[in-house]
Amino acid sequence: MAKMTMVQALNLALSQEMEKDDSVMVLGEDVGVDGGVFRVTDGLIDKYGDQRVIDTPLAEAGIVGMSIGMAVYGLRPVCEIQFSGFSYQNFHQIENHASRLRWRSQGRFHVPMVLRTPYSGGVRALEHHSESREAYYAHTPGIKMVIPSGPRNARALLISAIRDPDPVIFYESKALYRAFREEVPEEEETFPIGTSQIVREGTDLTMISYGTMMRPALEAASILQEKDGVETEVIDLLTISPLDDALFVQSVHKTGRAVVIHEAPGSFGPGAEIVSRIMEKAFFYLEAPIERVTGYDIIIPLFSRENSYIPSAQRIVRAAKKVLST
Amino acid sequence: MAKMTMVQALNLALSQEMEKDDSVMVLGEDVGVDGGVFRVTDGLIDKYGDQRVIDTPLAEAGIVGMSIGMAVYGLRPVCEIQFSGFSYQNFHQIENHASRLRWRSQGRFHVPMVLRTPYSGGVRALEHHSESREAYYAHTPGIKMVIPSGPRNARALLISAIRDPDPVIFYESKALYRAFREEVPEEEETFPIGTSQIVREGTDLTMISYGTMMRPALEAASILQEKDGVETEVIDLLTISPLDDALFVQSVHKTGRAVVIHEAPGSFGPGAEIVSRIMEKAFFYLEAPIERVTGYDIIIPLFSRENSYIPSAQRIVRAAKKVLST
Amino acid sequence: MPKTKIDVPGEVHFLSILNEYGNLDKTLEPDIAEDVLLKLYHYLLLGRRFDERLISLQRQGRIGTFPPISGQEAAHLGAVATMRPSDWMVPSFRETAAELWRGRTLESVILYNNGYNEGVRIPESSNDLPVSVPVGSQILHAVGLGYAIKYRQKDDVVMTFFGDGATSEGDFHEGLNFAGVFQTPVIFVCQNNQWAISMPRSKQTRSKTLAQKALSYAVPGIQVDGNDILAVYAAAQEAVASARSGEGSTLIECVTYRMAVHTTADDPKRYRTDEEVAEWQKRDPLVRFQKYLKDKGLLTDDGIEATEAEITEKIQNAVDSAEEEMKSLGNPLDMFDHAYAELPPRLIEQREALARELEEIQKESNHG
Amino acid sequence: MPKTKIDVPGEVHFLSILNEYGNLDKTLEPDIAEDVLLKLYHYLLLGRRFDERLISLQRQGRIGTFPPISGQEAAHLGAVATMRPSDWMVPSFRETAAELWRGRTLESVILYNNGYNEGVRIPESSNDLPVSVPVGSQILHAVGLGYAIKYRQKDDVVMTFFGDGATSEGDFHEGLNFAGVFQTPVIFVCQNNQWAISMPRSKQTRSKTLAQKALSYAVPGIQVDGNDILAVYAAAQEAVASARSGEGSTLIECVTYRMAVHTTADDPKRYRTDEEVAEWQKRDPLVRFQKYLKDKGLLTDDGIEATEAEITEKIQNAVDSAEEEMKSLGNPLDMFDHAYAELPPRLIEQREALARELEEIQKESNHG
Ligand SMILES: Cc1ncc(C[n+]2csc(CCOP(=O)(O)OP(=O)(O)O)c2C)c(N)n1
Ligand SMILES: Cc1ncc(C[n+]2csc(CCOP(=O)(O)OP(=O)(O)O)c2C)c(N)n1
Ligand SMILES: [Mg+2]
Ligand SMILES: [Mg+2]
Numbered sequence A, B: 001m002a003k004m005t006m007v008q009a010l011n012l013a014l015s016q017e018m019e020k021d022d023s024v025m026v027l028g029e030d031v032g033v034d035g036g037v038f039r040v041t042d043g044l045i046d047k048y049g050d051q052r053v054i055d056t057p058l059a060e061a062g063i064v065g066m067s068i069g070m071a072v073y074g075l076r077p078v079c080e081i082q083f084s085g086f087s088y089q090n091f092h093q094i095e096n097h098a099s100r101l102r103w104r105s106q107g108r109f110h111v112p113m114v115l116r117t118p119y120s121g122g123v124r125a126l127e128h129h130s131e132s133r134e135a136y137y138a139h140t141p142g143i144k145m146v147i148p149s150g151p152r153n154a155r156a157l158l159i160s161a162i163r164d165p166d167p168v169i170f171y172e173s174k175a176l177y178r179a180f181r182e183e184v185p186e187e188e189e190t191f192p193i194g195t196s197q198i199v200r201e202g203t204d205l206t207m208i209s210y211g212t213m214m215r216p217a218l219e220a221a222s223i224l225q226e227k228d229g230v231e232t233e234v235i236d237l238l239t240i241s242p243l244d245d246a247l248f249v250q251s252v253h254k255t256g257r258a259v260v261i262h263e264a265p266g267s268f269g270p271g272a273e274i275v276s277r278i279m280e281k282a283f284f285y286l287e288a289p290i291e292r293v294t295g296y297d298i299i300i301p302l303f304s305r306e307n308s309y310i311p312s313a314q315r316i317v318r319a320a321k322k323v324l325s326t
Numbered sequence C, D: 001m002p003k004t005k006i007d008v009p010g011e012v013h014f015l016s017i018l019n020e021y022g023n024l025d026k027t028l029e030p031d032i033a034e035d036v037l038l039k040l041y042h043y044l045l046l047g048r049r050f051d052e053r054l055i056s057l058q059r060q061g062r063i064g065t066f067p068p069i070s071g072q073e074a075a076h077l078g079a080v081a082t083m084r085p086s087d088w089m090v091p092s093f094r095e096t097a098a099e100l101w102r103g104r105t106l107e108s109v110i111l112y113n114n115g116y117n118e119g120v121r122i123p124e125s126s127n128d129l130p131v132s133v134p135v136g137s138q139i140l141h142a143v144g145l146g147y148a149i150k151y152r153q154k155d156d157v158v159m160t161f162f163g164d165g166a167t168s169e170g171d172f173h174e175g176l177n178f179a180g181v182f183q184t185p186v187i188f189v190c191q192n193n194q195w196a197i198s199m200p201r202s203k204q205t206r207s208k209t210l211a212q213k214a215l216s217y218a219v220p221g222i223q224v225d226g227n228d229i230l231a232v233y234a235a236a237q238e239a240v241a242s243a244r245s246g247e248g249s250t251l252i253e254c255v256t257y258r259m260a261v262h263t264t265a266d267d268p269k270r271y272r273t274d275e276e277v278a279e280w281q282k283r284d285p286l287v288r289f290q291k292y293l294k295d296k297g298l299l300t301d302d303g304i305e306a307t308e309a310e311i312t313e314k315i316q317n318a319v320d321s322a323e324e325e326m327k328s329l330g331n332p333l334d335m336f337d338h339a340y341a342e343l344p345p346r347l348i349e350q351r352e353a354l355a356r357e358l359e360e361i362q363k364e365s366n367h368g
Helices: A006-020 A046-048 A060-073 A091-100 A132-138 A151-163 A213-230 A247-253 A269-284 A303-308 A313-324 B005-020 B044-048 B058-071 B091-098 B134-138 B151-163 B211-226 B245-255 B271-285 B303-309 B313-324 C033-061 C075-080 C096-101 C105-114 C139-151 C169-181 C211-217 C229-244 C274-281 C283-293 C301-327 C330-337 C345-367 D034-060 D075-078 D096-101 D105-111 D139-151 D170-182 D211-215 D229-244 D272-281 D285-295 D300-326 D332-336 D345-367
Strands: A002-004 A025-029 A053-055 A076-080 A114-119 A144-146 A169-173 A182-184 A199-200 A203-207 A231-234 A239-240 A258-266 A291-295 B002-004 B022-029 B053-055 B076-080 B114-119 B145-147 B168-173 B182-186 B197-200 B205-209 B232-235 B239-241 B257-267 B291-295 C004-006 C010-015 C088-090 C156-161 C186-192 C221-225 C252-256 D004-006 D012-015 D088-090 D158-163 D186-194 D220-223 D251-255
Touching: A002 A006, A002 D251, A006 A025, A006 A046, A006 A151, A006 A169, A006 B076, A025 A060, A046 A053, A053 B239, A060 A076, A060 C139, A060 C169, A060 D034, A060 D096, A076 A151, A114 A151, A114 B091, A114 D004, A114 D158, A132 A144, A132 A239, A132 A258, A132 A269, A132 A313, A144 C004, A151 A169, A151 A182, A169 A213, A169 B076, A199 A213, A199 A247, A199 B053, A203 A213, A203 A313, A203 C088, A203 C283, A203 D300, A213 A231, A213 A258, A213 A313, A231 A247, A247 A258, A247 C169, A247 C345, A258 A269, A258 A313, A258 B005, A269 A291, A269 B271, A269 D075, A291 A313, A303 B005, A313 D345, B005 B044, B005 B151, B005 B168, B005 C075, B022 B058, B022 D034, B053 B145, B058 B076, B058 D170, B076 B151, B114 C169, B114 D096, B134 B168, B134 B257, B134 B313, B134 C211, B145 B151, B151 B168, B151 B182, B168 B211, B182 D158, B197 B245, B205 B245, B205 B313, B211 B232, B211 B257, B211 B313, B211 C211, B232 B245, B245 B271, B245 C105, B245 C229, B245 D345, B257 B271, B257 B313, B313 C345, B313 D272, C004 C283, C010 C211, C010 C229, C033 C096, C033 C229, C033 C283, C033 C301, C075 C096, C075 C156, C075 C186, C075 C229, C075 C283, C088 C139, C096 C105, C096 C301, C105 C301, C139 C156, C139 C169, C139 C186, C156 C229, C169 C186, C169 C211, C169 D170, C186 C229, C211 C221, C211 D211, C221 C229, C229 C283, C252 D285, C330 C345, D004 D088, D012 D229, D012 D300, D034 D096, D034 D229, D034 D285, D034 D300, D075 D096, D075 D158, D075 D229, D075 D251, D088 D139, D096 D105, D139 D158, D139 D170, D139 D186, D158 D229, D170 D186, D170 D211, D186 D229, D211 D220, D220 D229, D229 D251, D229 D285, D332 D345
Parallel strands: A025 A053, A025 A076, A076 A114, A114 A169, A144 A169, A203 A231, A203 A258, A258 A291, B022 B053, B022 B076, B076 B114, B114 B168, B145 B168, B205 B232, B205 B257, B257 B291, C010 C221, C088 C156, C156 C186, C186 C252, C221 C252, D012 D220, D088 D158, D158 D186, D186 D251, D220 D251
Antiparallel strands: A002 A182, A144 A239, A199 A231, B002 B182, B145 B239, B197 B232, C004 D012, C010 D004
16 A cells, blocks of 8 residues: 555556556546646556547547547547536537437447546636536536545546446546545555445534535534534535435434535535435434535635635534534 | 517517617527527517627537627627527536626626527427526526516516626526417516516415426416315526525415426436525425425436426426425 | 748649539549449438428428438438448438438437437447437547547548538537547548528638638548539548548538428528529439439339339338337336436436326326 | 649738848838837836746745746737727737736736736726636637627727637637628737647647638638747738728737746646757747847847836836735635626625624634
8 A cells, every 4th residue: 555645546546447458548638748737647648658648639529529439439538628617618518428328329329438627726726727516517417426535535436437337527626636645555446436435423413525625524523523522424425426315314314414515606506406305305304404515606716715715614613513503 | 568479579578679779789590581490589680680680600609709709898699599408519608708707807897698598398309409407507606597487577587688787598498489478568678687476376385496397387286276275385486596595485484385396307406406595594494395396317308208207287286295295 | 011921731622523414524433333323322212202201291290300301312322332331420410311321220210200219229230320419519429439440450430420500610620620630530521501500601601612621620621512422422432541541531521402491390481592492403413313323224214113112112111110119119217218327326216206106197097 | 533623712921020030021121110119129028027027926935826928928019019909909818918018017917816806907998808718718709899899880909819729629710710700800819839738739730830720711811920029010910900991800820939837837848848948049039129129229238228127126016016915905705796796695695604704713813
C-alpha cells in the first residue's frame, strides 16, 4: 500500500485498467503530452502511446461525440472535459445520445464511456472553473453520476466506472485532488456504482453528503460530538444517480433527523431529491424538518469570496443544531 | 375578447410587443417565411419584416449566442428553439453567458432575452420531440423558467417575459398548443413572473403542478370531488424558477396534504424542490407524506407508449387517495 | 493593399456522369456489375414506392409523422452501394432507401414510424446505427467509429449522412476537423436537398458550395449530381477506397432535391413554388437511371412492370406483418427495457408501480 | 477521374510590413499619426511590463492564476487601435493590452485576477464586454452585437478576439457562418499564438492556415504577421473600414507566439522546447516596433527610459490602489449583487441567512 493523493490514485486506476484492457482509451484536451492540467493522466502517453492517450483539438462536443462512437464500436473511452464548466458545450451529446443509444438501438449498441471532469470550488480558480452541476446529470435518464470523496474510493469507483456497461459522468473534486493522502492498495479494488457508505456511525442525526463536502460534514460531526455529545451518522453517497436511498432511509429510521449537504446551488439541487426520498420512505420517523446546507442560488463567486459560498463545517453545525433542537 | 388557442395567443403577444417596441426581435429556425413549425410566429415576417423576424441557419448555439449579443446591445430578442430536445446544443450559451452576463459585468450589461421552446409529449411526435427538462433550467442561477398552462396566461406571461430584464426560458406545451381555446382580451395583459396561482380552491388536499399537467390535475380534482367529496386546492405554478413557494406553503398549512405532479422524470425533478420547500416551511402541518406523480426515470417512450408514461388523471387520483388515506 | 498570396491546398470538383436528360458521359461510366445495377434499380424504386405508401399510411393515421425521401434515393443509395456489410453506416433520418439496401426491414421502418421502439431493433450482424434526429449530432459518432477501426487496424470504413442544414451545426465542424486531424476512414455524405425545412440552401450559408467546406479541414471535398446515381457511386467508390487504404476522409456533397414535404407535418407551399418543384421533377434520379438501364439493354418495360409488382407485394406484406406485430406490442412495461444494462432500484420501483396501476385498470375495467 | 473544377471564390494572403529584422516594406507602411504611434508604443510596453508585474504578484500569492500576454501585444493592440470608442470589443482572455488601450484600468485587471468581481465593473461609457473564459463562446455575442448595430443603422463595428484553439469549437463555425449570412460588421481576430495550452497549432487542425477557414463562409480571410504591429494595424484598418461601410466581416489570423506560460498554473516545459521559445523571442513585436520608431526618429533612448519610468509608476500606483481597494471589498454579502435585476424571494432568504451567519461569527469571535 502506498499513500496517495486523489490525483495519483486516479492515475493508478487509469494506468491499471489500460494495462489490463487494450480497449480502454483516454482522450481530451491536454491529456497526453501535458498529462492533463491536473496531471491525472500524467505519464499515460509514455506507457500506452498516443493512439490510446489522445490529445484532441479544443472541442468538447467533438470529444464526447467521438467517445460515443468509440464506445459503440466496443472500446472503453475515458474522456476528460478539462473543467465541468465547459461540459455544457457537449451537453447535447450526453442528452441526445450517450444516455440513450442503448435504448435507441434496443440494446444492439451501448455506450460504456466515462466522462471525467473536475468540479467544485475551493482552489482559487478562474471564472467558470468552480461550478457544481451534478444535478443536471442526475436528472438525465440513462446515465450514472458518480462523485468520489477521497483517493481510495476515487480509484475504486473509477475502475468500476470504466467497466460499467453504461455511460458514467465522473465528477472529481478539485479541492480534494491534492488535499490529503490515503493508503491505496496496489492490487485492484472496485466499488459498486449505485452504493453509498456509512463513514461514521451515529444515532442522533444523519448527515448525507458526497464529494468535496464530506470533509466539512465529518468535521461538523466531530464538533457536534466534542461540544455537544451528539452522535452523528455520516453517509457518503459516492453515487448520486442511481441514488442509493436504502442506506440513508434506514439511517433516518434510526435517527429521525437529517441534514443534507452539497456545494451545488440549493434550489432544484440534488439535496431536494434526497429530502423527497426521505419524505417518501421515512416520513413517520422524522422528528424535525430536514435541513439542507448548500451553495446559494447564484453563480459561485470569484475566489476571493468563495469561502463564504461553500458550506463550511460551522454552517453545517448550525443547521444540525437547528434540526436537533426541534 | 376572442376565443384563441395557445398558439394564437402567443402569436398575439409577440405581434403586440413587436408593434409597441421596435427592440423586440424574433429569431430561430423557420420562424419567418414558414411562421414556425407550430405557427406561433405566423405572419410576423409580413408585419415586421425579415430584419426583425429572422430565419437563421440551423445552429442552436448560434441562435442563442446571437440573441445574447443582441440583448446586450439593448434589443429584446425572442428566440425560438424548435423543440426543447434540441436546446442542449445551446446549453453552454445559457449556462456560461445568458445567465451570468449581468453578474459578470457587475450590472453594466444584462440579457433581456426570451428563449421559447416547445416541451412535453402527448402529440405523437418524433423521437427527441417530447422531453421535459425544466429542472435543468430551474437549477441554473441567473435565469427564470416559465411554463404557462393555457392561452390566456401564456399570452400574459410571454409579454412579461419579453419585458423582463433577465433571461427567461419559456417552455410551451405542445399538448396545449391547440388543445382548447380561451377568451383572450385584445388589450394588453401581463402576469408577474415568479407568481403562482390558485386555480381551484379546496381544503382537503393541495395539488401543485404546471404546464401540460394542469389538465389531468384539474380533472383528478373533479373526480375526487364527484366520487369522494374531496375538496382539492389546485395550484398552477406558472413560473418554475424563481419558485413562488409562499402560495403552496400557505395552502399546505390549510390542507396538510399534498400531491405534486409533473411530466418530467421524477428523480431530481422539479417536484423534489417543491417537496423540500414544504418540508422546510410546512413540516409540522403535514399529515401524510407528499406524493409525487411524475414521468418515470427513463427517456419518454416513442409515441405509441407515451400515454402510459405521462401522468394521467387516474394516476393522480390514485396518489391523492393514498395521501388522503394516511 | 498588396500582400503575398497563400497557396491554399485543395480543389473542389463537380462530377456528373448521367445528366438530367439521361445522357451518359461514357468516359466516366463506372464499372458496375449488371446484377448490382439491377439491384440498385430495385432499391431506387422500392424507396420511391415505400415512401408513397408511408405517406398514405400516415394520412390514414396508421403511422405517425415521418420524413419522406422521394427525389433523394440516388444520393444515398449510390453512396452505400459502394460499402461492404462490415462497414458502418451512421445515418441521419432521410436515407431510408440506403437503410433498406443495408438490410433494415420495411417492417422496422413502419414500427418506428408508428412510435414503437421495436422499430429500431438492429440485428447483431448489422453495423448500422439507428436514425438520428438531432441534426448533425451523428457526424461525431462516425468519427469515433472511424478512430476505433483505425486503432483496431481493421480496413472497414464508416459512412455518415446529413443534410445541407446540418453543415451549419457546430458538430459538423468539430467532426470534420477531428476527421482531418485523426485521418479517420470516414466518408461524409451531405445530401444537399436545397432545403432545411423552409430554409433554402442559399440562406443556410453564403458559401458557394458545401463541398468546399472540407478544405478548412484539409479533407478532400467533391460536389456531385446527387440525382445521378452513377456519379454518386463513382465519387463514393473513390472515397471508400481512399478511406480503406488509410488515406482518411472525404466530404461528398450530393446536389439533390427533396421532392416531397419535409415531414408529413410540413406544408412546403408556404416557402417554395410549384415551379421549382416541377423543375426538379425533370431531374428525377429514378427516371434517368431507368433510361440508362433501358439504353444498356438491362431493363425492358416488362422488367419494370415485374419489379413494380414485386415491390408492391413486398410493401404490402411488410405493412401486413408490421400491423400484425404491433398488436402484440401493447405492453407499456416494455418502456423500461434498455434503459440501462441492469435496471436500478428506483426504476424497478417505478416499473412495479406501473405494473400495479395496469393491473388495477384491468380489474376496474373487468368490474366496470 | 476527370471532373469539372469549381471556381471557389476567395483568396488568402499573408501580410507583413515590418519584418522580424525590423526591416520595413515602405510601400505598405500604413499612415499612422505620430502621437498614435507613440501611444501604441506606450501600450505595447505597458502590456509587457504589466504582465511581468502580474506574474510576480501571482508568485507572491497576491493575485490568482491568470493568462499572460507577452509576445502577443502587437496582435491585439494593432487591431483595437483601428477602432473608435463607440465600437464594441468582445474579448477572449488574452488581450489585456488591448483592454487597457480601450480604457480598462489596471486596477480592474488586478481585482479580477485576485478573485474580485469588482474587477469587471465596466463604465457606462464603455462598449467592451468582460473577458470570456469559455473558449470560442464569445464569438457569437459579437455577431449578435453586429446584427443589432446593423438593425439600428449605426456605423459602429464589433471586434472579437480568440485563439487558434478556439477555431476548433463549434461556436467559431456557427459564428462565422452567421456573420457571412447576415453580413454583420464584425472583425474576427484570431491570435494564433501557436499553442492551445499544450496543443500545437499543427495538431489543432490539418488546415494550412486558420485564415482560409473564412472561405467556408464567404467571408474574407487574411493572415498577418501578428508580431508586426504595422501589419496588424493595416489589416484591421481595412477590415474595420469594410465592416463600417456595410460590407460585412473579415477574419484576421495574427500569427504570433505566446512567449510565457498558458496561465500561471501551466508548465510549458512539458510540451515545448526552449529553442522554440528562443526562436520566437527574436521576433519580439516590441523590439521590432522600438527599432521602427527609432529609425523614424520618433523615439530616443531617453524617450524609452522615460516611458519605462512612467509605466513603472503607473503600475505601482495601480497595484497600490487596487490593494487598498481590496481591503474594503471584504463583504461576502456582495456576492448576491447582480444575480438578477431584482433579488427573488429565495435569494433574499439566503442572503439573510448568510447575514445572520456572519453576525453570529462576529459575535462568537467577539466573545471568543
Ligand atoms: C439539432 C436540431 N435542431 C433542429 C431540428 C429540427 N429539424 C429537423 S430536420 C430540420 C432541417 C434539416 O435540414 P437538413 O439538414 O438540410 O436535412 P433535410 O431535412 O433537408 O434532409 C430541422 C430544423 C433537429 N431535428 N435537430
Ligand atoms: C470551452 C472551453 N474549453 C476548455 C477550456 C480550458 N482552456 C482554457 S484556455 C485553453 C486553450 C485555449 O487555446 P487558444 O484558443 O489557442 O487560446 P490561447 O490560450 O492560446 O490564447 C483551454 C483548453 C476553456 N476555457 N473553455
Ligand atoms: Mg436539406
Ligand atoms: Mg493559442
